[in-house]
Amino acid sequence: MDLLIPEVGTIIWMLIAAGIVFFILVKWGFPIITDMVDKRNEYIDKSLDAAKKANERLAGIQTECDALLKETRAEQARILKEAADRRDEIIADAENRAKESGDKIISDAREQIRLEKEEALRSLRRQVAELSVQVAEKVVRKQLDSSDEQLSMIDRMIDDVKTGK
Amino acid sequence: MVVPAVAQEPAQDETVDVKEIIFGHLKDSYHWHIITIGEKEISLHLPVMLYSKVSGWHFFMSDKLEGTDGYDGFRIAADGAYAGKLVEIQPDGTELKPLDLSLTKVALGVIINSLLLCVIVMCTARWYRRHKATDPAPGGFVGLMEYVVAMIVDDVVKPSVGKDYKRYAPLLLTIFFFILLSNIMGLIPIFPAGANVTGNIAITLTLALVTFFTVNVFGNREYWKEILWPDVPVFLKAPVPLLPFIEIVGIFTKPFALTVRLFANITAGHAIILSLTCVIFITAKMGPVIGAPMTVLSVFFMIFMNFLELLVAYIQAYVFTMLSAVFIGLAHPEEHHASEKEPTANSQQPTADHNVVIKENTLTT
Numbered sequence: 001m002d003l004l005i006p007e008v009g010t011i012i013w014m015l016i017a018a019g020i021v022f023f024i025l026v027k028w029g030f031p032i033i034t035d036m037v038d039k040r041n042e043y044i045d046k047s048l049d050a051a052k053k054a055n056e057r058l059a060g061i062q063t064e065c066d067a068l069l070k071e072t073r074a075e076q077a078r079i080l081k082e083a084a085d086r087r088d089e090i091i092a093d094a095e096n097r098a099k100e101s102g103d104k105i106i107s108d109a110r111e112q113i114r115l116e117k118e119e120a121l122r123s124l125r126r127q128v129a130e131l132s133v134q135v136a137e138k139v140v141r142k143q144l145d146s147s148d149e150q151l152s153m154i155d156r157m158i159d160d161v162k163t164g165k
Numbered sequence: 166m167v168v169p170a171v172a173q174e175p176a177q178d179e180t181v182d183v184k185e186i187i188f189g190h191l192k193d194s195y196h197w198h199i200i201t202i203g204e205k206e207i208s209l210h211l212p213v214m215l216y217s218k219v220s221g222w223h224f225f226m227s228d229k230l231e232g233t234d235g236y237d238g239f240r241i242a243a244d245g246a247y248a249g250k251l252v253e254i255q256p257d258g259t260e261l262k263p264l265d266l267s268l269t270k271v272a273l274g275v276i277i278n279s280l281l282l283c284v285i286v287m288c289t290a291r292w293y294r295r296h297k298a299t300d301p302a303p304g305g306f307v308g309l310m311e312y313v314v315a316m317i318v319d320d321v322v323k324p325s326v327g328k329d330y331k332r333y334a335p336l337l338l339t340i341f342f343f344i345l346l347s348n349i350m351g352l353i354p355i356f357p358a359g360a361n362v363t364g365n366i367a368i369t370l371t372l373a374l375v376t377f378f379t380v381n382v383f384g385n386r387e388y389w390k391e392i393l394w395p396d397v398p399v400f401l402k403a404p405v406p407l408l409p410f411i412e413i414v415g416i417f418t419k420p421f422a423l424t425v426r427l428f429a430n431i432t433a434g435h436a437i438i439l440s441l442t443c444v445i446f447i448t449a450k451m452g453p454v455i456g457a458p459m460t461v462l463s464v465f466f467m468i469f470m471n472f473l474e475l476l477v478a479y480i481q482a483y484v485f486t487m488l489s490a491v492f493i494g495l496a497h498p499e500e501h502h503a504s505e506k507e508p509t510a511n512s513q514q515p516t517a518d519h520n521v522v523i524k525e526n527t528l529t530t
Binding site: 002004005007008009010011012013014015018020021024025026027028029030032035037040042 | 192193246247264265267268269271272275276283286289290293294302310314318335338342365366367368372375
């Protein structure tokens with residue numbers, strides 16, 4: 001059947017037309033499209049990769065943040081504790097010092113009191129001695145009429161003084 | 166293209182010649198019938214180019230052939246070996262076939278389809294020239310083209326051709342789109358579409374020859390070695406080269422299969438649609454009682470067949486491209502002898518001689 005016999009003229013026309021079309025499309029048509037599709041795929045892959053990396057970094061930053069926060073909290077607690085300790089120490093120190101200075105003041109006052117008391121006693125003794133001497137003068141003046149009595153008196157007094165010393 | 170052809174029939178003859186209608190469409194012709202309005206027939210007359218060994222070159226338009234006596238000693242043979250073709254009438258009354266380079270309907274269809282394909286693909290490529298890879302993906306028609314291109318490259322070319330696929334992708338894409346466009350254009354019955362391009366065996370033969378030359382010109386040494394000296398027992402290839410003979414026949418059966426597959430599928434599809442169309446005109450003569458329901462049924466089947474043919478148009482383009490890709494892939498076999506022999510050698514030899522064995526293998530291959 002002639003339907004099954006290829007016609008030479010048709011083949012020649014087809015070769016010319018298809019040859020030109022194939023040349024144009026193979027050279028300038030499809031490579032541009034396929035290259036672009038490849039490039040875009042590459043770009044998408046790269047972008048996905050970059051996004052993945054960014055996510056990973058973000059996660060890293062998150063954990064870093066958490067660690068930093070934890071560290072800071074610990075530091076805060078430590079500082080607070082130190083401050084409390086220091087406060088207690090200062091208070092105790094102040095108390096000690098107050099106590100010491102109080103004791104000192106009290107002991108100073110006591111000494112003062114003691115000294116003043118002694119002073120007072122001393123002046124009292126002197127007054128008493130003066131009064132005694134005056135009394136003794138008056139007595140002596142009255143008694144020193146007889147020489148015997150004067151002499152015994154002097155002896156006695158010397159003895160007294162001797163024993164008194 | 167079908168309806169007018171039938172409409173002119175009753176004027177001349179009262180019976181519907183189904184065979185004539187179907188083959189009239191499937192076969193090539195010297196003029197392109199566009200439409201018949203009433204009695205007036207509008208067709209495009211195409212240039213005829215002939216070279217005769219007897220009378221040399223002849224150029225004229227096909228409208229001069231309309232009479233029965235022909236023109237310039239040439240006429241369209243009514244029957245015989247060259248029925249439907251231009252023949253030169255010899256003085257003794259015998260017919261001689263000249264070298265016919267006429268721009269026939271199919272040839273013009275090829276040119277129209279080629280131009281359309283160029284416009285479509287170059288317009289798509291222009292979008293890519295004007296955009297960067299970092300721009301958003303295209304939409305609309307360019308997006309559709311990109312989708313089909315990516316699908317053919319990823320699903321057909323890449324797995325079939327192998328690692329060297331980028332070299333052959335543009336050619337295979339061109340084959341695919343040329344066949345797809347020609348198939349679809351063949352289904353549209355209005356000028357400038359309607360030429361039965363891929364249902365012409367000369368066209369499918371040329372397309373198969375493109376594949377044939379691509380396969381055999383770019384085939385590597387391993388491919389030719391497998392054909393001429395395949396890896397089989399010696400008595401199969403010498404002294405009688407039984408297997409090489411089969412392999413060499415195989416080289417030529419591959420493009421032949423491509424040729425016939427595409428031609429037969431498209432021809433069969435067109436024949437079925439045309440037959441269903443003819444049902445309307447045959448049954449119309451039997452009266453309105455039979456004619457009306459049969460017309461409805463026929464139209465229903467025609468719609469169904471047209472959808473089916475649209476699917477076939479795609480499938481045949483896909484199959485042609487896929488088989489071309491597979492044949493190209495087969496022409497680029499890897500040198501696999503070393504890797505084939507290595508495991509058996511390893512199983513025999515302990516690991517101490519491992520490197521020596523591999524070296525020996527590579528030397529022998």
